[in-house]
Structures are given as C-alpha cells and as structure tokens.
Amino acid sequence: MVGAAGGLAAEPDGPGAREGLPSLVPLPVSVEERSGAEFALDADTGVRTEAGSAEARRVGEHLAEILRRSTGYPVPVSDASPTDTSGIQLLLADADPVVGEQGYQLDTSPDGVTIRAEHAAGLFSGVQTLRQLLPPEVESATVTDADWTVPGVSITDYPRFGHRSVMLDVARHFHPVEHVKHYIDQAARYKVNHLHLHLTDDQGWRIQIDSWPRLTTYGGSTQVGGGPGGYFTKDDYREIVEYAAERHITVVPEIDMPGHTNAALASYAELNCDGIAPPLRTDIEVGYSSLCVDLPLTYEFVADVIRELAELTPGPYIHIGGDEADATTDEDYALFMSRVIPIVEENGKQVMGWHEIANTDIPTDAVPQFWSTSTSHEGVRAAAERGAKVLMSPANKTYLDHKYDATTQLGLQWAGFVEVRDTYEWDPGTHVEGVSESSILGVESPLFTETIVTTDDMEYMAFPRLPSVAEVGWTQAEARDWDDFRLRLAGQAAHWEVLDLNFYRSPQIPWP
Ligand code: TNX
The missing domain is CATH 3.30.379.10 (Chitobiase/beta-hexosaminidase domain 2-like)
Structure with a gap:
C-alpha cells in the first residue's frame, strides 16, 4: 500500500500532472x-x-x-x-x-x-x-x-470532517437559479456537501416570504451598483434544494440579522424604531442597519420568515447571520439572539450563525461560524468548551471573494490577499486557540459577491481556491502536503479546460 501522501509524485518539480496516478483532489485516505x-x-x-x-x-x-x-x-x-x-x-x-x-x-x-x-x-x-x-x-x-x-x-x-461547505452570497449581486446550479455542480465534484445561501443583506432580500411580500417585490428590486436585483420564488428555492440534494448537498439558508437588514427595513416602515423606511442601498458599506430590538413586531416578522423558510428547507440548519451588528448595542444583540434562537428551535431547526453569536448565551447545538482573521475568540472558545461545534471559515484562509494578489481585478482585500497556498496551509483542528479537532464541525469557503457579477467572475474567484479548501475539509491532516497538492491541483486544469471554467492561473501552481 502506498501512503496517500507519499511516493506518488514522480517529478515534484516537473510541470503539470503527476506521472503515474491521476491527480485526485481531494486526496483520498x-x-x-x-x-x-x-x-x-x-x-x-x-x-x-x-x-x-x-x-x-x-x-x-x-x-x-x-x-x-x-x-x-x-x-x-x-x-x-x-x-x-x-x-x-x-x-x-x-x-x-x-x-x-x-x-x-x-x-x-x-x-x-x-x-x-x-x-x-x-x-x-x-x-x-x-x-x-x-x-x-x-x-x-x-x-x-x-x-x-x-x-x-x-x-x-473517507472525510476528515463531515461538513464541507461553500457559501454563495445572492444578496449583494443576485445570482439566478441556473448560476446557483452551476456552482453546485462545481462544488460537488470536490466532495462539498453543504451549500450555504446568503439570502438577505442590506442591498437585497432574495427569498419569497408570502406573509411579507414587499421583502422581495421591493426589497429584492436592486443590488450593489444599482442593477435590477431579483429574488428566488419559493419554487425556485425548492428547485435549488432538490438539485443540491441530487448531488448530496444540503442547503443551509441564511437570513442575516439583526444587522445587514436594510433591504427589509426599507421594505416595511413599521419594522423601523422610528417608523420611517430608509431608502434601498446599493453601496457596500456594512454595520449601519439593525432590526428594532424593542419592537414586538420584529419578532412576529422573524417568526413568519423563519417559519416559511423552515417549511421550504429539509436540511437541519437555519443560519441567522448575526455578523457585524455594529448598529446594535451588545445588550440589544444578546436580547435579540435570546428571542430569535428559540424561534428557530420551535421550527425544528438548529441554529447556525457567524461567530459573533457565540458572544451570547447560545445553546450547545448552535454552530458558530468562525470568520475572523484572528486565531482567538473568547466566545467561540467558551462555546466549544461547553460542547458546541464550530464551522471554520477564517477570512484570510477561505474567503473566495478576496483578491489573490495586487493584480486581481475583482474582489475585496480587507483580510489581505488570499493566494492558493494561503487557502491550503492551515489546519482547522488547531487554528483557533482552545478549539480542538473534536470541536470542529467542518470547513466552508464563502463567496461574498460585492464585486462578483457573472458566472465567469464566480469561477475565477472559486478556482482554484474552492478545491483547495475542499481538500482542507476532506483530507486527513497528516496526509496534506503543499508540494504534492500543487501538482495534483495542476492536474485538475485539464478537467477545468474541458468544463470551460474561467480559473485563475496562480503562479504558485505548475500548470501544464
Ligand atoms: C464581511 S464575513 C462580511 C460580509 C462581507 C464580507 C466581504 C461576514 C460574516 N461579514 O458582510 O460581504 O466581509 O468580504
């Protein structure tokens, strides 16, 4: 038996695919x-x-x-x-x-x-x-x-982690069903088994909610840069869920709150503390919007949205966002979460949320999603100690919306540049202080879309980083080796060319 990591690469420095065995990504056991x-x-x-x-x-x-x-x-x-x-x-x-x-x-x-x-x-x-x-x-x-x-x-x-995920932001720029299906196909080839859909944000609300129709008819009518936006009808969403399920991918829908809610607040004046609807927003500022924590109607709204979404969602999780709630005080944030988390549970679903939710008293089956560029977080550490599982998506390692280097036209760079090697050389099981392997649910690579408009854009940012993060989630820690990986990744290019994928030819990879 040849140990999977060793002995297979005939020419470690040669260009292109490894001699002998095909270049499998993620590497099997x-x-x-x-x-x-x-x-x-x-x-x-x-x-x-x-x-x-x-x-x-x-x-x-x-x-x-x-x-x-x-x-x-x-x-x-x-x-x-x-x-x-x-x-x-x-x-x-x-x-x-x-x-x-x-x-x-x-x-x-x-x-x-x-x-x-x-x-x-x-x-x-x-x-x-x-x-x-x-x-x-x-x-x-x-x-x-x-x-x-x-x-x-x-x-x-077999996989190291049972939960391997990609996230697609359909709020900043709307991505229609066909594009989502295309992304599902690409992710499935790398053994990704969850699709996290970022369905709502300041710039747009993208999922039909019958009891609050203006969320989509008005709140979904634009996007970053002022384009026409769009939204998923319930049938569209069911179609995505089914398409994903055929590929053994579970959809995790996200309603981001209490921040990132301008589209909802713009759609319904009565959801605002002052009763005045703000205008729709098409810029990419963050941290200015908040649902009104003291308002009873806020929780009727959340209950309606979660109920309708839970009915459409066969998977176990509903993601409640919770990130960057800079317009909400810490007390209000904790109060909000203490009222919203039970609503998710009453609908038979488990809570997922960005790691800020771990600053509040979350149940142990709630999953904080770690997105920081830091390697410590007191709330996440404490949640893990109480038995919570953590989903890992550190921005400086897994964010597909980030520029590869200074020459990348698309993308943001608040977490620095994210080259292929950065996405590969980190270990989810030791990355966060006090959060060990047994507390890790899995790994996700998010694609936020402030600058991502077309499927070509999506492909360029996801390839080759999506397969890289997919291997981090699948392959055993001791079997991973950058020098071996870059050869196997190079071997994937022939497949991407047949698929006509618009991938980034990173100088770190010896493409054929
Ligand atoms: C931070 S990551 C955000 C998003 C942005 C993203 C852009 C996170 C939980 N929040 O609102 O789209 O940065 O990289």
Missing part, C-alpha cells in the same frame, strides 16, 4: 496502484446499482448521465446482480475497512469498477473520484473521442 487492473469503458458498459436502493439508483443515474453525455455510449442503469459483476457497480455494503457515512472503497479490475459504501452519500463521493480517474474529456458537455480507460487502483477514502 489511501490509493494503491494495481497494474493489470485497468478498466476500459466501452459501448457495452453499464452501471449496476444496489438492488432495492432508490438512493443508490439515483447516484447511478447521475453517473450514467455524465458518461452518456461525453462518451455517447448508452450506459444503461440496472440492478446489481451477483452473477454478472462487469461494468460499473455501485454497491451498498459494509465497506471494509469501515469508511463511515460518507466514505467509499473503489476498486478496478479488467471487467469493471466497483464502488462500495455504507450509504449513498459514500457512493456519490466515490463517483466524484471516478470522474477524476477518467480522462478529462469525461466532463465534456458533448460526445467526444477519448481513451476511456480507468487506471488500475484500489482506493479507500
């Missing part, structure tokens, strides 16, 4: 080369899925669609059979060694590829690995000619 076990896909290859499992079947259909699109082969999907094990098999079985909820084993032979997992989520992860084992042309949207051979390997794999 172990990859063993099997000469003579290569499998060549052809027009007869089918996908066989665990008989009786609708979930395994859905993963199989997902894979078959990708293969049909690029190979042009029919790729039928059928039940696995004990007597014919040729082709690609997706089996639900106790994998050995135990790979957990999201892990898998992938083995090739001249007859086929077998992915075994305990759960469909693991099969889905294994399928993402298989995509990277195939030639990059597998990502083609149209039928292509390629040598559809999978190298001989035996892979055992």
Whole structure:
C-alpha cells in the first residue's frame, strides 16, 4: 500500500500532472496502484446499482448521465446482480475497512469498477473520484473521442470532517437559479456537501416570504451598483434544494440579522424604531442597519420568515447571520439572539450563525461560524468548551471573494490577499486557540459577491481556491502536503479546460 501522501509524485518539480496516478483532489485516505487492473469503458458498459436502493439508483443515474453525455455510449442503469459483476457497480455494503457515512472503497479490475459504501452519500463521493480517474474529456458537455480507460487502483477514502461547505452570497449581486446550479455542480465534484445561501443583506432580500411580500417585490428590486436585483420564488428555492440534494448537498439558508437588514427595513416602515423606511442601498458599506430590538413586531416578522423558510428547507440548519451588528448595542444583540434562537428551535431547526453569536448565551447545538482573521475568540472558545461545534471559515484562509494578489481585478482585500497556498496551509483542528479537532464541525469557503457579477467572475474567484479548501475539509491532516497538492491541483486544469471554467492561473501552481 502506498501512503496517500507519499511516493506518488514522480517529478515534484516537473510541470503539470503527476506521472503515474491521476491527480485526485481531494486526496483520498489511501490509493494503491494495481497494474493489470485497468478498466476500459466501452459501448457495452453499464452501471449496476444496489438492488432495492432508490438512493443508490439515483447516484447511478447521475453517473450514467455524465458518461452518456461525453462518451455517447448508452450506459444503461440496472440492478446489481451477483452473477454478472462487469461494468460499473455501485454497491451498498459494509465497506471494509469501515469508511463511515460518507466514505467509499473503489476498486478496478479488467471487467469493471466497483464502488462500495455504507450509504449513498459514500457512493456519490466515490463517483466524484471516478470522474477524476477518467480522462478529462469525461466532463465534456458533448460526445467526444477519448481513451476511456480507468487506471488500475484500489482506493479507500473517507472525510476528515463531515461538513464541507461553500457559501454563495445572492444578496449583494443576485445570482439566478441556473448560476446557483452551476456552482453546485462545481462544488460537488470536490466532495462539498453543504451549500450555504446568503439570502438577505442590506442591498437585497432574495427569498419569497408570502406573509411579507414587499421583502422581495421591493426589497429584492436592486443590488450593489444599482442593477435590477431579483429574488428566488419559493419554487425556485425548492428547485435549488432538490438539485443540491441530487448531488448530496444540503442547503443551509441564511437570513442575516439583526444587522445587514436594510433591504427589509426599507421594505416595511413599521419594522423601523422610528417608523420611517430608509431608502434601498446599493453601496457596500456594512454595520449601519439593525432590526428594532424593542419592537414586538420584529419578532412576529422573524417568526413568519423563519417559519416559511423552515417549511421550504429539509436540511437541519437555519443560519441567522448575526455578523457585524455594529448598529446594535451588545445588550440589544444578546436580547435579540435570546428571542430569535428559540424561534428557530420551535421550527425544528438548529441554529447556525457567524461567530459573533457565540458572544451570547447560545445553546450547545448552535454552530458558530468562525470568520475572523484572528486565531482567538473568547466566545467561540467558551462555546466549544461547553460542547458546541464550530464551522471554520477564517477570512484570510477561505474567503473566495478576496483578491489573490495586487493584480486581481475583482474582489475585496480587507483580510489581505488570499493566494492558493494561503487557502491550503492551515489546519482547522488547531487554528483557533482552545478549539480542538473534536470541536470542529467542518470547513466552508464563502463567496461574498460585492464585486462578483457573472458566472465567469464566480469561477475565477472559486478556482482554484474552492478545491483547495475542499481538500482542507476532506483530507486527513497528516496526509496534506503543499508540494504534492500543487501538482495534483495542476492536474485538475485539464478537467477545468474541458468544463470551460474561467480559473485563475496562480503562479504558485505548475500548470501544464
Ligand atoms: C464581511 S464575513 C462580511 C460580509 C462581507 C464580507 C466581504 C461576514 C460574516 N461579514 O458582510 O460581504 O466581509 O468580504
């Protein structure tokens, strides 16, 4: 067995992909080369899925669609059979060694590829690995000619953290359903399993709430820079949730409050302490808005919004923001959270919030999301000590909206420049003083969109940093190595070219 981190890179300094094994990102727990076990896909290859499992079947259909699109082969999907094990098999079985909820084993032979997992989520992860084992042309949207051979390997794999997330801000610039789906597709290929949607902010309210219709019809009518904005109808949102779920991604919706609420305050004068609606805002200032903490109507409003959002959201979390509430006093902030957190709980959901919520008396199942550039935070440390789990997204390590360097046209830089190496070389399990590995829920890379307008912009900022943070969340700490990673990341470029992704050619990576 070759230790996953060592021994695979043939030419540490050579350009492009590593010789021998394909450049897998995130790096699996172990990859063993099997000469003579290569499998060549052809027009007869089918996908066989665990008989009786609708979930395994859905993963199989997902894979078959990708293969049909690029190979042009029919790729039928059928039940696995004990007597014919040729082709690609997706089996639900106790994998050995135990790979957990999201892990898998992938083995090739001249007859086929077998992915075994305990759960469909693991099969889905294994399928993402298989995509990277195939030639990059597998990502083609149209039928292509390629040598559809999978190298001989035996892979055992499971994640370091169960929660790996990306965040998309649809408030500063609205991003329609198709763009969100595109982002979901890109994240899923790197085994990301949560999508945090930043649905509301000062510049726009992007989710339909029937009991407060002006939130979207007025509050959603503009965006940063003054464009037309937009919003998700409930059906749009359901469509995103379903599309994500098919890719084993859980949506975590965020309603940011009590700050970042100008769009709501502009939409309803009665939500303001002075009863006067402020104008809509299209600039990028922060910290000036606050819901009116003393007003009873504020909590009726929050209850309506959370109820309607919870009804639309199958996932366990609702994110209540809580960041940068500079226009709210500390006492008011604590009072606000003490009233809003129970509303989330009454709706059967768990609270997530930016780390400022940990300055108040949060329940232990509430998840503070660490976004600071500092490596200590008393509230987060204390929450972890009481048993809370923390989601890690330190801005100077994971913020995809930040400039790579001084030449980057897009992006902000309040947390400094964030080059690829910065996103890779940090350890979630030791990053924050007093918050150890066992207190970490997972890792997120947020994409705030003050300067991000098009899908090209999104791609440029997310690639290659999204895959980098995804590996931080997936790959075991001791297996991660920058010199090895930069070669594997370079190997991904061929896939991105087929996908026509607008990625940043960081000088830190030896692109082919
Ligand atoms: C800080 S990170 C914010 C956002 C901005 C972002 C830009 C956080 C919790 N709040 O309001 O969009 O910086 O990088």
